Amino acid sequence: xxxxxxxxxxxxxxxxxxxxxxxxxxxxxxxxxxxxxxxxxxxxxxxxxxxxxxxxxxxxxxxxxxxxxxxxxxxxxxxxxxxxxxxxxxxxxxxxxxxxxxxxxxxxxxxxxxxxxxxxxxxxxxxxxxxxxxxxxxxxxxxxxxxxxxxxxxxxxxxxxxxxxxxxxxxxxxxxxxxxxxxxxxxxxxxxxxxxxxxxxxxxxxxxxxxxxxxxxxxxxxxxxxxxxxxxxxxxxxxxxxxxxxxxxxxxxxxxxxxxxxxxxxxxxxxxxxxxxxxxxxxxxxxxxxxxxxxxxxxxxxxxxxxxxxxxxxx
Amino acid sequence: xxxxxxxxxxxxxxxxxxxxxxxxxxxxxxxxxxxxxxxxxxxxxxxxxxxxxxxxxxxxxxxxxxxxxxxxxxxxxxxxxxxxxxxxxxxxxxxxxxxxxxxxxxxxxxxxxxxxxxxxxxxxxxxxxxxxxxxxxxxxxxxxxxxxxxxxxxxxxxxxxxxxxxxxxxxxxxxxxxxxxxxxxxxxxxxxxxxxxxxxxxxxxxxxxxxxxxxxxxxxxxxxxxxxxxxxxxxxxxxxxxxxxxxxxxxxxxxxxxxxxxxxxxxxxxxxxxxxxxxxxxxxxxxxxxxxxxxxxxxxxxxxxxxxxxxxxxx
Numbered sequence: 001x002x003x004x005x006x007x008x009x010x011x012x013x014x015x016x017x018x019x020x021x022x023x024x025x026x027x028x029x030x031x032x033x034x035x036x037x038x039x040x041x042x043x044x045x046x047x048x049x050x051x052x053x054x055x056x057x058x059x060x061x062x063x064x065x066x067x068x069x070x071x072x073x074x075x076x077x078x079x080x081x082x083x084x085x086x087x088x089x090x091x092x093x094x095x096x097x098x099x100x101x102x103x104x105x106x107x108x109x110x111x112x113x114x115x116x117x118x119x120x121x122x123x124x125x126x127x128x129x130x131x132x133x134x135x136x137x138x139x140x141x142x143x144x145x146x147x148x149x150x151x152x153x154x155x156x157x158x159x160x161x162x163x164x165x166x167x168x169x170x171x172x173x174x175x176x177x178x179x180x181x182x183x184x185x186x187x188x189x190x191x192x193x194x195x196x197x198x199x200x201x202x203x204x205x206x207x208x209x210x211x212x213x214x215x216x217x218x219x220x221x222x223x224x225x226x227x228x229x230x231x232x233x234x235x236x237x238x239x240x241x242x243x244x245x246x247x248x249x250x251x252x253x254x255x256x257x258x259x260x261x262x263x264x265x266x267x268x269x270x271x272x273x274x275x276x277x278x279x280x281x282x283x284x285x286x287x288x289x290x291x292x293x294x295x296x297x298x299x300x301x302x303x304x305x306x307x308x309x310x311x312x313x314x315x
Numbered sequence: 316x317x318x319x320x321x322x323x324x325x326x327x328x329x330x331x332x333x334x335x336x337x338x339x340x341x342x343x344x345x346x347x348x349x350x351x352x353x354x355x356x357x358x359x360x361x362x363x364x365x366x367x368x369x370x371x372x373x374x375x376x377x378x379x380x381x382x383x384x385x386x387x388x389x390x391x392x393x394x395x396x397x398x399x400x401x402x403x404x405x406x407x408x409x410x411x412x413x414x415x416x417x418x419x420x421x422x423x424x425x426x427x428x429x430x431x432x433x434x435x436x437x438x439x440x441x442x443x444x445x446x447x448x449x450x451x452x453x454x455x456x457x458x459x460x461x462x463x464x465x466x467x468x469x470x471x472x473x474x475x476x477x478x479x480x481x482x483x484x485x486x487x488x489x490x491x492x493x494x495x496x497x498x499x500x501x502x503x504x505x506x507x508x509x510x511x512x513x514x515x516x517x518x519x520x521x522x523x524x525x526x527x528x529x530x531x532x533x534x535x536x537x538x539x540x541x542x543x544x545x546x547x548x549x550x551x552x553x554x555x556x557x558x559x560x561x562x563x564x565x566x567x568x569x570x571x572x573x574x575x576x577x578x579x580x581x582x583x584x585x586x587x588x589x590x591x592x593x594x595x596x597x598x599x600x601x602x603x604x605x606x607x608x609x610x611x612x613x614x615x616x617x618x619x620x621x622x623x624x625x626x627x628x629x630x
Contacts, residue, residue, distance in 0.1 A: 075601055084601050085600070132472055147567075149469060154464060154465070156569020156602065157447055157570065158601060159569070160569045160599060161567060166598070166599070167563045168484065168559050168562065168563055169483065169486060170486060171559055178597075179596065180598070244483050247495065251478040252460075252477065252479055252567070253469075253471055253476050254470070254474070254475045254476035255472065281494065281495065282481075282483065282493075282494070282496075284400070286390055286399050287473065290472065
């Protein structure tokens with residue numbers, strides 16, 4: 001039986017994962033489920049509570065967990081445990097989620113934004129260990145971010161900081177889900193990669209990607225590996241835009257590291273030189289020379305490990 | 316005779332000011348001089364040392380100052396007291412300035428970037444007192460910035476953080492002195508205000524500003540007061556661009572306050588609604604509703620007071 005462990009969870013619009021995590025960051029057991037899609041907050045809460053109970057009961061001789069850290073794709077007020085705004089699960093808006101789950105499980109519950117949790121996880125056990133100031137960027141369906149400043153998670157005054165995916169890189173650019181235009185998310189997410197490739201294919205029908213009606217960022221990556229010019233150009237465009245946003249962050253935050261994770265980070269070899277070129281061309285020399293761009297190490301588990309770290313810190 | 320005081324200085328490309336400052340932030344005496352323009356580092360050092368000695372000797376019964384804080388328009392490494400890069404006084408590049416002045420004056424000397432010093436000054440005695448997370452923006456010849464995060468000056472890993480004037484607001488926009496294109500400095504500084512007005516005047520010769528060969532941001536402000544449409548449009552354009560950069564900062568840093576100072580901040584009434592509109596249109600609702608835009612209170616003395624604060628903290 002583990003001496004001490006916490007529950008840690010990552011709740012997205014589609015998947016819900018709850019793990020039991022030991023103090024050294026070892027995942028003792030993990031339950032993967034689908035996030036209930038009824039649109040009713042109580043069902044989401046129930047899904048989280050049942051996955052948590054299943055996780056505990058599946059362990060051999062479990063003790064009670066010492067706390068529960070929960071990462072969500074939402075703006076969360078980690079101080080009062082309330083969801084401020086949850087675009088993917090709007091039924092959770094304004095819900096005092098930490099208190100509700102705590103009452104169910106009789107555990108101390110602390111919430112964290114999922115990208116901030118991933119930044120904490122990478123800082124604890126991944127690519128940014130020991131870095132005093134680092135930016136974590138995740139390139140998935142959207143572009144998320146988390147900040148570690150002066151060695152600690154930086155959340156801003158209400159816990160909403162780190163939304164680097166909404167740095168403007170084209171003031172009259174594409175409409176973003178956030179309501180703004182030209183956010184880097186529209187140019188450097190996995191979703192954006194597909195859109196950019198589609199647009200390039202219209203004027204370049206000779207590409208190996210032409211006629212692929214089910215285009216994915218993975219297929220574009222594979223075409224790039226094969227030397228397809230449309231695929232290579234897609235990642236060039238994506239990298240340049242990501243570099244504009246990163247150059248802003250380099251000038252404003254002077255970080256040691258920018259850690260890049262998420263599905264689209266898999267195409268690293270095809271975009272990172274363009275990101276670097278844009279940072280060098282735009283940011284001040286000293287911080288541009290200083291910043292290192294590195295790949296995230298922890299993959300999907302960064303958020304859970306970060307949530308666990310927060311739960312341990314909260315105990 | 317004051318019980319205790321520090322020297323505090325603000326060294327720009329043109330002016331050099333050294334003051335004796337008491338612990339409560341009261342300026343006991345101030346010496347204003349011109350920054351030596353010989354291009355020789357030793358002359359600048361000599362100018363600073365002589366102004367400091369004059370400041371001390373001009374006071375009635377001065378004791379020795381307890382330290383010396385020096386703000387400069389340069390990237391400084393405050394930890395080792397070295398100038399990293401000084402665009403306005405390139406002769407200071409790589410100079411161990413703190414040590415050099417310290418050897419001359421037999422005082423502990425600490426360097427600070429001037430915009431960060433102004434942010435510290437405003438946080439100590441000005442508009443951002445008590446704010447946990449705030450951005451200071453100064454709209455002068457360029458656009459400078461300083462950050463107070465988690466209640467403390469945030470300098471980044473090498474002391475270069477806070478360069479908000481180089482946030483990109485037009486990726487293919489005007490060439491900036493920093494080497495990038497489309498920095499907000501090119502659209503929202505006092506210099507930019509004059510350029511924007513000049514461009515608008517070309518197609519609108521009926522303005523009260525037409526034929527003014529010595530156009531200044533102050534003249535444009537006065538024309539705006541008189542209802543001149545070119546002047547009003549100038550501040551609308553300036554405000555929209557400033558708003559794009561501030562929206563980035565609101566999403567990334569979730570600050571309580573953005574404090575705006577510098578000469579061009581005088582036209583506040585003519586640009587601030589456009590800044591607000593852009594923030595509301597672009598940033599996430601919660602942090603956009605939360606952030607307050609306020610005018611700096613300390614004017615020119617913010618940098619000196621901030622440098623004094625750093626000197627007191629360093630003792």
